[in-house]
Amino acid sequence: SQSSHRLLAYSDALISIIATVMILPVAHTAVETNEELRQSLQVLLSTKIAVFLMTFLIVSMAWAAHSRLFQVIVRIDDSLALFNLVCMMLITLLPYTFSLMASFPEHVLGILLFCSCVMVIGMVQTVIVIYAFRRPHLLHQRLQGSPHLPEYQHHLLRVILRVPLMCLLASLAAAVCFQLSYVLLAVVIFLPYMSSWLQWLRIKVLGPEEEPAGELLLYSFLPHEPVSKERLEAFSDGVYAIVATLLILDICEDNVPDPSVVSQRFNGSLVLALRSYGPEYLAYFGSFATVGLLWFVHHSLFLHVTKVTRLMGLLNTFSLAFVGGLPLAYQLTHEFPRHSQNELEAIQISCVIIFFAGLFQLCIWVVALHSQKECLGPAVRYGGREHLLMFAKLWLYPCVALGTFLLTCVLSQFSSPIFHLMELTVPVAFLLLRLLLRLLLALRHSL
Amino acid sequence: SQSSHRLLAYSDALISIIATVMILPVAHTAVETNEELRQSLQVLLSTKIAVFLMTFLIVSMAWAAHSRLFQVIVRIDDSLALFNLVCMMLITLLPYTFSLMASFPEHVLGILLFCSCVMVIGMVQTVIVIYAFRRPHLLHQRLQGSPHLPEYQHHLLRVILRVPLMCLLASLAAAVCFQLSYVLLAVVIFLPYMSSWLQWLRIKVLGPEEEPAGELLLYSFLPHEPVSKERLEAFSDGVYAIVATLLILDICEDNVPDPSVVSQRFNGSLVLALRSYGPEYLAYFGSFATVGLLWFVHHSLFLHVTKVTRLMGLLNTFSLAFVGGLPLAYQLTHEFPRHSQNELEAIQISCVIIFFAGLFQLCIWVVALHSQKECLGPAVRYGGREHLLMFAKLWLYPCVALGTFLLTCVLSQFSSPIFHLMELTVPVAFLLLRLLLRLLLALRHSL
Numbered sequence: 001s002q003s004s005h006r007l008l009a010y011s012d013a014l015i016s017i018i019a020t021v022m023i024l025p026v027a028h029t030a031v032e033t034n035e036e037l038r039q040s041l042q043v044l045l046s047t048k049i050a051v052f053l054m055t056f057l058i059v060s061m062a063w064a065a066h067s068r069l070f071q072v073i074v075r076i077d078d079s080l081a082l083f084n085l086v087c088m089m090l091i092t093l094l095p096y097t098f099s100l101m102a103s104f105p106e107h108v109l110g111i112l113l114f115c116s117c118v119m120v121i122g123m124v125q126t127v128i129v130i131y132a133f134r135r136p137h138l139l140h141q142r143l144q145g146s147p148h149l150p151e152y153q154h155h156l157l158r159v160i161l162r163v164p165l166m167c168l169l170a171s172l173a174a175a176v177c178f179q180l181s182y183v184l185l186a187v188v189i190f191l192p193y194m195s196s197w198l199q200w201l202r203i204k205v206l207g208p209e210e211e212p213a214g215e216l217l218l219y220s221f222l223p224h225e226p227v228s229k230e231r232l233e234a235f236s237d238g239v240y241a242i243v244a245t246l247l248i249l250d251i252c253e254d255n256v257p258d259p260s261v262v263s264q265r266f267n268g269s270l271v272l273a274l275r276s277y278g279p280e281y282l283a284y285f286g287s288f289a290t291v292g293l294l295w296f297v298h299h300s301l302f303l304h305v306t307k308v309t310r311l312m313g314l315l316n317t318f319s320l321a322f323v324g325g326l327p328l329a330y331q332l333t334h335e336f337p338r339h340s341q342n343e344l345e346a347i348q349i350s351c352v353i354i355f356f357a358g359l360f361q362l363c364i365w366v367v368a369l370h371s372q373k374e375c376l377g378p379a380v381r382y383g384g385r386e387h388l389l390m391f392a393k394l395w396l397y398p399c400v401a402l403g404t405f406l407l408t409c410v411l412s413q414f415s416s417p418i419f420h421l422m423e424l425t426v427p428v429a430f431l432l433l434r435l436l437l438r439l440l441l442a443l444r445h446s447l
Numbered sequence: 448s449q450s451s452h453r454l455l456a457y458s459d460a461l462i463s464i465i466a467t468v469m470i471l472p473v474a475h476t477a478v479e480t481n482e483e484l485r486q487s488l489q490v491l492l493s494t495k496i497a498v499f500l501m502t503f504l505i506v507s508m509a510w511a512a513h514s515r516l517f518q519v520i521v522r523i524d525d526s527l528a529l530f531n532l533v534c535m536m537l538i539t540l541l542p543y544t545f546s547l548m549a550s551f552p553e554h555v556l557g558i559l560l561f562c563s564c565v566m567v568i569g570m571v572q573t574v575i576v577i578y579a580f581r582r583p584h585l586l587h588q589r590l591q592g593s594p595h596l597p598e599y600q601h602h603l604l605r606v607i608l609r610v611p612l613m614c615l616l617a618s619l620a621a622a623v624c625f626q627l628s629y630v631l632l633a634v635v636i637f638l639p640y641m642s643s644w645l646q647w648l649r650i651k652v653l654g655p656e657e658e659p660a661g662e663l664l665l666y667s668f669l670p671h672e673p674v675s676k677e678r679l680e681a682f683s684d685g686v687y688a689i690v691a692t693l694l695i696l697d698i699c700e701d702n703v704p705d706p707s708v709v710s711q712r713f714n715g716s717l718v719l720a721l722r723s724y725g726p727e728y729l730a731y732f733g734s735f736a737t738v739g740l741l742w743f744v745h746h747s748l749f750l751h752v753t754k755v756t757r758l759m760g761l762l763n764t765f766s767l768a769f770v771g772g773l774p775l776a777y778q779l780t781h782e783f784p785r786h787s788q789n790e791l792e793a794i795q796i797s798c799v800i801i802f803f804a805g806l807f808q809l810c811i812w813v814v815a816l817h818s819q820k821e822c823l824g825p826a827v828r829y830g831g832r833e834h835l836l837m838f839a840k841l842w843l844y845p846c847v848a849l850g851t852f853l854l855t856c857v858l859s860q861f862s863s864p865i866f867h868l869m870e871l872t873v874p875v876a877f878l879l880l881r882l883l884l885r886l887l888l889a890l891r892h893s894l
């Protein structure tokens with residue numbers, strides 16, 4: 001048997017990239033510049049963005065299920081590695097089948113394809129579980145000598161097959177009435193979230209039920225269940241990395257001028273040709289700084305997180321979904337003519353995206369503070385040495401994004417420069433923040 | 448100070464994605480289907496592919512330099528994390544400035560932009576080194592109490608600044624004669640490779656020179672110098688993951704039919720519309736299987752590798768450069784009309800790409816076997832338990848690709864089905880191989 005470390009790192013990279021890269025078909029939608037915004041943008045928002053967000057949530061759910069499965073199966077062999085590759089290939093089909101379903105909501109085939117994709121993933125995971133439970137040396141140490149192994153396998157399969165069974169129901173329902181199957185699918189997608197909230201509510205109202213066997217806690221839907229911190233970080237890194245790359249990809253595809261254009265329109269002067277791309281470069285630097293610093297805040301926060309609960313994982317997924325929307329924001333801000341109403345709204349959308357990405361990061365911290373003894377290192381707990389600094393770091397982006405949004409509403413003439421200035425000054429603000437807090441602390445000590 | 452683990456994982460993901468994603472502008476080149484292949488394909492090959500390969504090598508070199516720098520600086524703090532983000536942003540500009548230079552070979556501006564990008568990266572790395580050497584607790588344990596710290600910093604800076612200085616020379620030379628600056632740049636790009644070969648030759652001819660101080664070995668250009676195995680794996684994972692994703696991205700962008708097209712051309716039948724994409728799906732499954740299994744072979748090999756030398760790292764980079772070309776091959780094979788001469792050549796190009804990707808993996812193994820006591824685990828050394836299996840795994844892809852190439856030459860009518868059949872049967876061949884070897888071993892034991 002082999003260590004599963006690299007297999008999981010590869011799966012994290014693959015799934016995070018697939019979840020995020022689906023913003024490209026949205027971002028590459030040709031926007032008609034001659035028609036006024038309200039219409040084109042609202043159609044864009046109502047369908048394509050919704051599809052992207054749903055795809056992101058669905059793929060994140062598949063990742064979460066994969067992550068929890070491999071918290072139980074901790075070692076692998078060649079066959080498991082190959083089964084996992086099949087599983088990965090099926091996960092890559094989720095965005096495609098989902099967008100087919102979204103494009104043809106009234107065709108039963110779309111529903112059937114998406115549901116069968118989910119069902120086949122469930123089948124492959126079932127095979128993985130059965131294969132691994134026949135070789136207990138592949139399992140988590142706490143399970144290896146356990147007499148309850150068959151019960152545990154049963155429990156695991158029941159949890160894994162819950163979603164595929166709902167999909168089976170949905171595809172059967174599609175034969176009768178396709179609206180019904182969408183209701184069922186909506187239940188499927190929100191099932192883990194709902195079930196964890198229901199369990200949480202039950203615990204709050206009725207008090208904790210009879211304690212489940214210790215090992216069963218490893219695979220449940222409780223909101224306090226620990227999530228693998230290492231894998232959550234790897235998944236987040238993948239999202240931040242691909243977003244940063246999609247930005248430069250746009251620059252490389254669109255902003256290398258054609259030699260014939262340069263010789264005809266710019267009298268052969270490459271300097272003039274590149275100067276016309278000035279706003280694009282500014283937008284790139286600003287966007288990269290934003291993505292990089294959001295990663296930096298995430299990194300700073302998780303350095304001090306000692307245990308990640310499912311609720312924190314969920315908030316992280318929401319934050320990442322907004323980060324994944326940044327390439328769209330970047331594309332929109334420089335696709336419209338300057339000083340148009342469209343450009344103003346595109347910049348405001350960017351502010352909203354940055355605001356929510358930062359806000360959900362802040363929520364992770366608030367939830368972690370709620371049970372700080374388990375979840376946080378001593379330095380950032382209430383009264384800790386770095387508590388104030390962390391607080392400031394996490395507040396910075398939501399505040400700045402909100403402030404920029406309000407400023408662009410008031411000074412609508414200067415929206416674009418204000419926005420890029422904001423993006424580029426935040427790094428400086430980080431350093432100033434640090435100095436300021438040090439001064440404050442030094443002052444407090446001396447008094 | 449903080450552990451640098453996650454910073455490095457993020458950098459690996461970012462750099463590997465940037466290096467690989469630059470295949471997209473190549474793959475998205477509109478191929479005129481009406482003109483015959485020799486011309487369009489040869490223009491494509493001679494320029495765009497060369498640019499992609501050079502970009503990949505340059506970004507890989509930047510990665511290797513980054514990797515070696517952070518073998519010396521092993522812990523980080525907030526400021527180093529921010530410096531590193533600046534460094535990452537500059538590395539993302541390398542492909543853009545390089546393709547500007549390649550598109551406008553006779554404009555001095557292209558050369559200047561590329562050279563200044565390299566020089567600014569060198570400056571940021573200098574800042575990182577000076578910052579870290581003032582805080583020795585960030586350095587590798589072997590350096591922390593060393594009295595030679597200033598000399599070591601000097602040595603490090605000299606090695607880091609070698610390439611930027613050459614670029615400064617090249618940009619000065621551009622003022623006189625731009626051909627000269629290309630010669631200098633070519634020297635820059637191949638400098639690390641040449642210098643390691645020269646050192647190797649010198650050792651072979653003159654015998655090892657006076658042993659450098661033990662700590663100096665940490666940052667030299669010797670071909671036997673160890674490379675961080677963990678980072679090499681993370682970088683490779685990033686390349687394999689993004690290649691697999693680019694394949695499905697094409698499917699999602701091009702193969703979701705437009706509702707109006709379905710209702711007009713296919714009488715509203717989604718089944719018929721999707722059936723017309725049949726060859727695309729087949730190509731996707733085949734390509735994903737190929738990428739997945741090449742990753743699997745890489746993973747199997749590096750499970751048993753205990754030390755990675757610079758030469759092995761270099762061979763790995765070459766293998767990855769061909770893996771990065773797979774999306775282009777995938778795009779070409781289904782862009783041309785069936786049974787055309789173009790399609791045949793596209794399929795042969797795919798075979799060549801797969802052949803070299805596999806061959807360089809095999810070379811890593813051959814080099815590792817050459818000093819097997821240091822580089823390989825006991826199970827795969829000569830006479831080891833899994834030596835034969837590893838040998839077979841590594842030979843499989845080169846052999847199959849070569850065989851397919853020859854078959855498509857002979858049976859040129861059936862090239863496309865043969866190719867996809869090959870791609871889809873290799874996974875089965877892996878399992879058969881395993882069984883066969885077990886049988887052979889069992890037979891040998893019983894005799």
Ligand SMILES: [K+]
Pocket residue numbers: 250251254255280
């Ligand atoms: K652009």
Ligand SMILES: [K+]
Pocket residue numbers: 060064313314317
């Ligand atoms: K999650």
Ligand SMILES: [K+]
Pocket residue numbers: 279333334335336337338343
């Ligand atoms: K604009």
Ligand SMILES: [K+]
Pocket residue numbers: 009013234237456460681684
């Ligand atoms: K990774």
Ligand SMILES: [K+]
Pocket residue numbers: 697698701702727
């Ligand atoms: K396609």
Ligand SMILES: [K+]
Pocket residue numbers: 507511760761764
């Ligand atoms: K290398």
Ligand SMILES: [K+]
Pocket residue numbers: 780781782783784785790
């Ligand atoms: K074809």
